Amino acid sequence: MKRLFIFAALMIMCISCNRNTTLVAYFSATGTTKAVAEKIAAASQAELYEITPEEAYTDADLNWRDSLSRSSVEMADPTSRPAIKGGIKNIDRYETVYIGFPIWWYTAPTIINTFIEQNNLLGKNVKFFATSGSSDIDGAYKAFKKQYPQINWSGAALLNDSSAENIKSFISKGYVVGGAYGIKVLSDTVEDGVRTISAQTCSDVCSEQIIVSVKDGIVLKAEIVGGCPGNTVGVTQLVKGMNVDEAVERMEGIPCGGKKTSCPDQLSKVLRLFL
Numbered sequence: 001m002k003r004l005f006i007f008a009a010l011m012i013m014c015i016s017c018n019r020n021t022t023l024v025a026y027f028s029a030t031g032t033t034k035a036v037a038e039k040i041a042a043a044s045q046a047e048l049y050e051i052t053p054e055e056a057y058t059d060a061d062l063n064w065r066d067s068l069s070r071s072s073v074e075m076a077d078p079t080s081r082p083a084i085k086g087g088i089k090n091i092d093r094y095e096t097v098y099i100g101f102p103i104w105w106y107t108a109p110t111i112i113n114t115f116i117e118q119n120n121l122l123g124k125n126v127k128f129f130a131t132s133g134s135s136d137i138d139g140a141y142k143a144f145k146k147q148y149p150q151i152n153w154s155g156a157a158l159l160n161d162s163s164a165e166n167i168k169s170f171i172s173k174g175y176v177v178g179g180a181y182g183i184k185v186l187s188d189t190v191e192d193g194v195r196t197i198s199a200q201t202c203s204d205v206c207s208e209q210i211i212v213s214v215k216d217g218i219v220l221k222a223e224i225v226g227g228c229p230g231n232t233v234g235v236t237q238l239v240k241g242m243n244v245d246e247a248v249e250r251m252e253g254i255p256c257g258g259k260k261t262s263c264p265d266q267l268s269k270v271l272r273l274f275l
């Protein structure tokens with residue numbers, strides 16, 4: 001009897017240690033994001049879950065040129081929550097959840113809101129990825145941070161180029177080396193516990209490059225290359241010693257002139273990579 005009990009206990013332990021703790025959940029209307037999701041799941045030994053709409057999207061539904069199409073109507077309504085067919089049995093067993101989707105109207109389709117609100121993602125590492133015609137993931141990131149600030153958003157990548165190198169970078173670093181949030185990461189190194197990221201800014205701002213060093217969540221050093229010297233030096237002096245979260249919060253979304261971004265906003269995008 002005792003032997004039987006030990007055998008059963010070992011079996012249970014064995015099953016639970018083999019349990020997958022990573023989930024890749026994705027919505028894909030025309031198959032592009034699905035192909036990327038499959039690559040991420042294969043590379044991270046994760047379970048794959050397709051977010052399937054209760055009512056499938058037809059070609060007419062997806063016509064973004066028609067302001068009355070189903071997708072246009074849903075995306076124009078912030079309360080829209082399209083129903084999902086079926087669901088995940090036990091979300092609690094996943095430590096890391098990747099959420100994938102196509103960019104619709106510069107952000108995530110509202111069925112992703114349904115998924116997030118139906119599943120308790122608190123306390124998990126949640127990373128998202130997207131495919132698009134050309135838009136970046138900044139809109140989705142800002143929307144998620146605003147709508148679900150309590151979720152630990154620990155990575156994001158636009159994976160239009162889902163090369164093995166980009167998939168690997170996304171899984172290990174939480175972003176894609178070539179392009180993240182519209183900036184281009186040039187290098188990412190760690191020395192004596194100090195992580196330094198250098199990135200090329202987007203062409204909308206006067207500065208060209210931003211280099212930031214962070215240790216234990218605190219900005220040690222920041223440098224903005226190019227741009228208005230007085231302002232940029234002032235900003236980098238001010239963020240020194242600041243918590244990364246707070247610095248991002250303060251600078252995110254600052255515009256410059258008629259442009260939607262600025263050197264401080266670009267600095268906040270580099271800082272996001274440390275979150």
Ligand SMILES: Cc1cc2nc3c(=O)[nH]c(=O)nc-3n(C[C@H](O)[C@H](O)[C@H](O)COP(=O)(O)O)c2cc1C
Pocket residue numbers: 027028029030031032033034062063064071072101102103104105106107131132133134135136
């Ligand atoms: C309703 C709708 C809205 C879209 N909006 C955007 C957009 O704002 N920016 C963009 O770059 N691509 C946009 N696209 C293109 C998709 O993001 C792109 O084709 C994506 O890779 C499709 O992924 P899927 O095959 O997984 O559905 C849109 C597509 C649809 C159907």
